[in-house]
Structure formats: structure tokens, C-alpha cells
Amino acid sequence: MNNNKPLLILTLILALGVISLGAYTRLTDAGLGCPDWPGCYGLIDVPKTQEQIIKAEMAFPERPVEPHKAWNEMIHRYFAGTLGLLIGLIFILSFKNREQGGPLYLPLIMLGVVIFQAALGAWTVTLKLMPIIVMGHLLGGFLTLCLLYLLLLRISKVRGSSNDAALAKYTPFAFIGIVILGLQIALGGWTSSNYAALVCQELPVCHDGWMEQLTFSESFQLIPPERETYEFGYLGAAERVTIHAMHRIGAMITFFYLAWLALTLFFKAQSATMKKASLIMGGILLIQVALGVSNVVFSLPLAVAVAHNVVAAILMLALITITYTLKPRPENAYV
Incomplete structure (x- = not known):
């Protein structure tokens, strides 16, 4: 796993960035900027053309398109998705190198946390910002960051x-x-x-x-x-x-x-x-x-x-x- 230390550092920085983007999304009231999940009004990005906006508002009449809020939410999702993929890669590499004695249970826990984080992200939208779900999503982000950092300390053999x-x-x-x-x-x-x-x-x-x-x-x-x-x-x-x-x-x-x-x-x-x-x-x-x-x-x-x-x-x-x-x-x- 030591050979993949740069990957771990990059993922750690990205996790801190996702926490920042999550706070920005929450504080700009953009948590429901996209009323569906994982896309946005049925798209992989934000409705841009007049035709797309009309279709989006017909599909979700209770939620008019607000492009700036929708982009805040989707950018957060893009970064969070990338973080999930990198954590999956860390787990795969840790599993492949398990005979070298590196810690495997931490990457496994991280993978479980990030999968649950994805579920919390979906529930945040489907349950319309229910406070316990929003708080849980925040804590899950912090936990992911802390697990990544603990793994970094361990493979660096900090003493x-x-x-x-x-x-x-x-x-x-x-x-x-x-x-x-x-x-x-x-x-x-x-x-x-x-x-x-x-x-x-x-x-x-x-x-x-x-x-x-x-x-x-x-x-x-x-x-x-x-x-x-x-x-x-x-x-x-x-x-x-x-x-x-x-x-x-x-x-x-x-x-x-x-x-x-x-x-x-x-x-x-x-x-x-x-x-x-x-x-x-x-x-x-x-x-x-x-x-x-x-x-x-x-x-x-x-x-x-x-x-x-x-x-x-x-x-x-x-x-x-x-x-x-x-x-x-x-x-x-x-x-």
C-alpha cells in the first residue's frame, strides 16, 4: 500500500474538498437544487436549453429549475462520486497487496461507509432534507475523511x-x-x-x-x-x-x-x-x-x-x- 501513498493523499484532499462542497451546497440552500438522484431533472448535468428547462419543470412542477442551485448540487455529486471511485480503487489495491501486511480492514470499512454515504445522499433528496439524514450525511463525510487519514498514518508508520x-x-x-x-x-x-x-x-x-x-x-x-x-x-x-x-x-x-x-x-x-x-x-x-x-x-x-x-x-x-x-x-x- 505504501506504493499507493500518493493516491491516498489525493483521495484525502478530495474528501476534504467534498466536505467543503457539501457545506457550500447546504449553506446556499441547494440541497434540493436537483429534485431527483443521481441525475438532475433526469439529466446527467443541469437543464440548460429552454426545451430542457420546460421538460424538467413539467416533470417536477413543484421544483422550478434554479440553475445556480442545481449546479451547486451536481458539482458536489460529481466530486463525491469521484471520491467513491477512488476509495473503491484503494480497497482493490489493498486487497491485492494484503499479503504484504498492510491494513485491509480500514479500506473495507471506508468502502462500506462510502456506499452508505451514497444512500444518504439519495435519501437527502427523496426525504426532502430530513434533518437526521442531512446530519448523518455530514457525519459520514467527516468519518470518511478521518478513516482515510488514519490509513495514511498507518501506512506511513507514524510513531x-x-x-x-x-x-x-x-x-x-x-x-x-x-x-x-x-x-x-x-x-x-x-x-x-x-x-x-x-x-x-x-x-x-x-x-x-x-x-x-x-x-x-x-x-x-x-x-x-x-x-x-x-x-x-x-x-x-x-x-x-x-x-x-x-x-x-x-x-x-x-x-x-x-x-x-x-x-x-x-x-x-x-x-x-x-x-x-x-x-x-x-x-x-x-x-x-x-x-x-x-x-x-x-x-x-x-x-x-x-x-x-x-x-x-x-x-x-x-x-x-x-x-x-x-x-x-x-x-x-x-x-
């Missing part, structure tokens, strides 16, 4: 320094950090899929009286009432405030925990590598906080909101790097 052997006791704390960050990303996806990103425009949590509006049963109801569409949300103001407030509180918990972890590892590490990794994670964490505050202050500008998704993914990769390297490994270890 922790023997000088930092005493830091191995912090491995469980790093795993807890991954869980906390993963839950916060899920909260972000739930906030976005329920169109709750702009309901709180004051810091640090929300406007006056927000605590009296908290209601959890409907705010976090995973299977919503059946509706013709969930586009632009279906929850009331109180439910959206609850979702947004929990995301803000989650952000504070995530920040303080990861900041503590980064500072602890930095001051206790003996190797320059671990100190650098801790500094990088701390720096990415500060950038993410700045982006989150900017989303509030400037009312969710598109570029900042997309960057907030991308930096969350990069922060997770930084945390995975630290977790993976905390415990020294022998030269020939893949785990």
Missing part, C-alpha cells in the same frame, strides 16, 4: 517518540477529546439541518430569556413528523433556540477541554514533534473559535460558514494525529 513514553497515559483523554469534538460536529450539523444557525445573534450563548425557551423533547426528536419537505426547517422558534444554545454550550466545553489537552501535552512533552503537534492543534482550535464568533457577529457569511466546517475537519485530523502518536510503536507496527 511517537520514546522520549514521550510517559505521555501514553494521556491517550484516553485524547480519545475523550475525539468523542467531544465528534459530538460537537454532530450538534453543528443538527443546528444547520434545522436552520437554527441565525436564531441567536448575541454572545456568549443567546439573547435575554433564552433559558426560559429551552425545550428538548421536540428540539432533538430524531424522527420528525412526516412532511412534504423539511427545507428551511419545520421547528418553532423555541426549538431552534434550544438547538443553537446547546451548540454554543458544546462549543465552550469543546474549547476548554481541547485547550487543556493541548497545553498539558505541550508543557509535558519532551520531543519537539509532540510540542509542535500540540501547538498546531491549539492554533487550529483558536481559528475555529474565531470563525464561530464571526458567524455570530457577521450573521453567517457564506465563506466563514464554509470555513467553519472545513476547520472543524482539520481540527479533528490534528486531534487524531496526537491520539495516534501519544503511544510509541515499534518500527513494523500498523496499529
Whole structure:
């Protein structure tokens, strides 16, 4: 698999690009820019000619053609499809080279995840942006990226320094950090899929009286009432405030925990590598906080909101790097 390291790096970059495009599609309200799947109004691209547009609108009278939204959605699908093919190729190459001792189960898991991602992509359209499906699609993209990165770490035989052997006791704390960050990303996806990103425009949590509006049963109801569409949300103001407030509180918990972890590892590490990794994670964490505050202050500008998704993914990769390297490994270890 080492010979295919460039392929893995390319696929990893593409996965980050797909996450970016997915965020852009979601934030431009283009998730239903094409009302069918996998094509767009029955075409492999977007209706362009007047004849095509007329036929498309006759076939889907409830969804007039909006070319800019349709293109946003189709470009995302093209890139996601290419990513799926590359992951399939990685699995085939890993299977062919399995006797060389490289990890096979990770490519197999990735293949399963990307197939399920395709199903989620279809359900996103057929179930009209049901929040749990949209959030699941987001998390599936993050999981695909993380699995690719973990495979890259393993075939690169990244190892922790023997000088930092005493830091191995912090491995469980790093795993807890991954869980906390993963839950916060899920909260972000739930906030976005329920169109709750702009309901709180004051810091640090929300406007006056927000605590009296908290209601959890409907705010976090995973299977919503059946509706013709969930586009632009279906929850009331109180439910959206609850979702947004929990995301803000989650952000504070995530920040303080990861900041503590980064500072602890930095001051206790003996190797320059671990100190650098801790500094990088701390720096990415500060950038993410700045982006989150900017989303509030400037009312969710598109570029900042997309960057907030991308930096969350990069922060997770930084945390995975630290977790993976905390415990020294022998030269020939893949785990």
C-alpha cells in the first residue's frame, strides 16, 4: 500500500474538498437544487436549453429549475462520486497487496461507509432534507475523511517518540477529546439541518430569556413528523433556540477541554514533534473559535460558514494525529 501513498493523499484532499462542497451546497440552500438522484431533472448535468428547462419543470412542477442551485448540487455529486471511485480503487489495491501486511480492514470499512454515504445522499433528496439524514450525511463525510487519514498514518508508520513514553497515559483523554469534538460536529450539523444557525445573534450563548425557551423533547426528536419537505426547517422558534444554545454550550466545553489537552501535552512533552503537534492543534482550535464568533457577529457569511466546517475537519485530523502518536510503536507496527 505504501506504493499507493500518493493516491491516498489525493483521495484525502478530495474528501476534504467534498466536505467543503457539501457545506457550500447546504449553506446556499441547494440541497434540493436537483429534485431527483443521481441525475438532475433526469439529466446527467443541469437543464440548460429552454426545451430542457420546460421538460424538467413539467416533470417536477413543484421544483422550478434554479440553475445556480442545481449546479451547486451536481458539482458536489460529481466530486463525491469521484471520491467513491477512488476509495473503491484503494480497497482493490489493498486487497491485492494484503499479503504484504498492510491494513485491509480500514479500506473495507471506508468502502462500506462510502456506499452508505451514497444512500444518504439519495435519501437527502427523496426525504426532502430530513434533518437526521442531512446530519448523518455530514457525519459520514467527516468519518470518511478521518478513516482515510488514519490509513495514511498507518501506512506511513507514524510513531511517537520514546522520549514521550510517559505521555501514553494521556491517550484516553485524547480519545475523550475525539468523542467531544465528534459530538460537537454532530450538534453543528443538527443546528444547520434545522436552520437554527441565525436564531441567536448575541454572545456568549443567546439573547435575554433564552433559558426560559429551552425545550428538548421536540428540539432533538430524531424522527420528525412526516412532511412534504423539511427545507428551511419545520421547528418553532423555541426549538431552534434550544438547538443553537446547546451548540454554543458544546462549543465552550469543546474549547476548554481541547485547550487543556493541548497545553498539558505541550508543557509535558519532551520531543519537539509532540510540542509542535500540540501547538498546531491549539492554533487550529483558536481559528475555529474565531470563525464561530464571526458567524455570530457577521450573521453567517457564506465563506466563514464554509470555513467553519472545513476547520472543524482539520481540527479533528490534528486531534487524531496526537491520539495516534501519544503511544510509541515499534518500527513494523500498523496499529
